[in-house]
Amino acid sequence: MNARANSGHRDQPSESGRAGGYDLLLDLAVGRDRRVGARAGLEAALREAVRDGRLAPGTLLPSSRTLARDLGLARNTVADAYGQLVAEGWLTARQGSGTRVAARQGVTAVPAAAAAPRGGGTEHGMVPDPVRLPYSLWPGSPDVSAFPRAAWSAAARRALTAAPSEAFGYSDPRGRPELREALAAYLARVRGVRVDPELLVICTGFVQAIGLLARVLYARGGRRIAVEELGFPDTRTLLRVSGLKTVPLALDADGARVDGLGDADAVLLTPAHQFPTGVPLSPERRTAVVDWARATGGLVIEDDYDGEFRYDRQPVGALQGLAPEHVVYAGTASKSLAPGLRLAWITVPPHLRDAVVREKRMADHHSPVIDQLTLAEFIGSGAHDRHVRRMRLRYRARRDRLVATLGERVPSVRVSGIAAGLHAVVELPPAAGPLDALVARARERGLALGDVDLLGAPESGTALVIGYATPPDHAFGGALDLLCEVLAEFCR
Ligand SMILES: Cc1ncc(COP(=O)(O)O)c(C=O)c1O
Known part of the structure; x- marks a missing residue:
């Protein structure tokens, strides 16, 4: 039998003798065995917990009175077991500071997870570099050191204070109404999205959203x-594992060639800022894709992953605003705030709503409520706008500096794509050395660059995707210096 005792705490000595600590699962099977006895059973269970690392060195154990009460044993039984284990060196007891797990040599530690493979790149390229190098220009991330901690925690406090008790129960799979209302107003104001909050679904990141949509499409x-033809690799994988066949659309200076849509049932686009080439979808093609959707009943999925960040002009509004009944708009907090939040949202046309909600419910019932309420408060209070404005200035300055510095120090490379987003494509001259060797050289020098096959196509051998937003401010200059040095070595 396992017994759950409200047991020791690592940091808080208990003056009253009551353990204010956490649960500890002690295997008291032996203790319930009459042949062994309660005291021996408790000793064995504690030894085992120390040996396998569940009770770490220094952990404060509950007082004998508390543990005896929690386990239904006599206090003396526990006190005797503690005394025995102190004598054996498993525990230490000092007047006034309670009984703790001893710092023992040779105790088997909790097995460490297998080390991440060195050498960067994971199967999907966009997964953050598992090897921490001093500098990183790995694409796909905002500057997470600039996360607005104080404003976020103030919003969290206000949101928690105002939340009705029912908010902590199971909620609507679409997400909290407070966030859906705040987002509907924000997206209309900032991105020209037309949506009723009833048709918004909060998801755990865009990657969840695309999975839900793929399953709904397939089921229909x-x-x-x-x-x-180039894009975020995880998305394609998710579409394929849902049973869909992905049909590549060629890219040119006007964005995706939507004349190649043919008999597709749906299309996934990054119209504001193609990932990764950085070109926006031209006005003619925006109209053409909406016409295609109207004529065929095909669904357009608009991945507006970094729509808040345009530096050269006012951002172009979302495609969804042109045809809300045919376009699913998808946004995420991963670029504007932090990927760790795992908060994203989609607008769904009315005829898909119930099916999407059902899939969301099956996936995880709903996204975590406290973060949703905090984001609603963060947006409603104006803190989100302030943060985005501040980051826009910062990223714009970094992009300008990247372009100017490369122009000066490695004039044979060219930065392509519009001034927008968190990454830039750096095209290398035809005579440049092999890209995988360049990435490896950068790594040796302490700079993480995106994988060579990041773009998912052979042509990617001629360009790098530079995530200029990724490093903290203080490391940007150093990262840029290293990039220039390595590029200069390979692009003579
Ligand atoms: C083009 C694109 N869309 C979507 C995402 C993922 O967004 P999320 O973090 O919300 O899953 C990424 C992440 O890097 C991306 O590059």
Whole structure:
């Protein structure tokens, strides 16, 4: 039998003798065995917990009175077991500071997870570099050191104070109404999205959203989804594992060639700022894709992952605003705030709503409520706008500096794509050395660059995707210096 005791705490000596600590699962099977006896059973269970690392050195154990009460044993039984284990060196007891787990040599530690493979790149390229190097220009991340901690925690406090008790129960799979209302107003104001809060679904990141949509499409008979020929690799994987066939759309200076949509059932686009080439979808093609959707009943999924960040002009509004009944708009907090929040949202046309909500419910019932309420408060109070404005200035300055510095120090490379977002494509001259060797050289020098095959296509051998937003401010200059030095070595 296992007994759960409200047991020791590592940091808080208990003056009253009551353990204010956490639960500890002690295997008292032996203790219930009459042949062994309660005291021997408790000793064995404690030894085992220390040996396997569940009770770490220094952990404060509950007083004998508390543990005896929690386990239904006599106090003397516990006191005797403690005394025995002190004598054996498993525990230490000092007047006034309670009984603790001793710092023992040779105790088997909790097994460490297998080390992440060195050498960067994971299967999907966009997964953050598992090897921590002093500098990183790995694409896909905002500057997480600039997360607005104080404003976020103030919003969290206000949100928690105002939240009705029912908010802590199971909620609507679409997400909290407070956040859906705040987002509907924000997206209309900032991105020209037209949506009723009833048709918004809060998701655990865009990657969840695309999975839900893919399953809904498949269940409704959809089999082919067009995708830009270069893009975020995880998305394609998710579409494929849902049974859909991905049909590549060629890219040119006007964005995706939507004349290649043919008999696709749906299309996934990054119209504001193609990932990764950085070109926006031209006005003619925006109209063409909406016409295609109207004519065929095909679904357009608009991945507006970094729509808040345009530096050269006012951002172009979302495609969804042109045809809300045919376009699913998807936004995420991963670029504007932090990927660790895992908060994203989609607008769904009315005819898909119930199916999407059902999938969301099956996936995880709903996204975590406290973070949703905090984001609602963060947006409603104006803190989100302030943060985005501040980051826009910062990223714009970094992009300008990247372009100017490369122009000066490595004039043979070219930065392509519009001034927007968190990354830039750096095209290398035809005579440049091999890209994988360049990335490896950068790594040796302490700079993480995106994987060579990040773009998911052979042509990617001629360009790097530089995540200029990734490093903290103080490390940006150093990262840029290293980038220039390595590029200069390979692009003579
Ligand atoms: C183009 C694109 N869309 C979506 C995402 C993922 O967003 P989320 O973090 O919300 O899953 C990324 C992440 O890097 C991305 O590059």
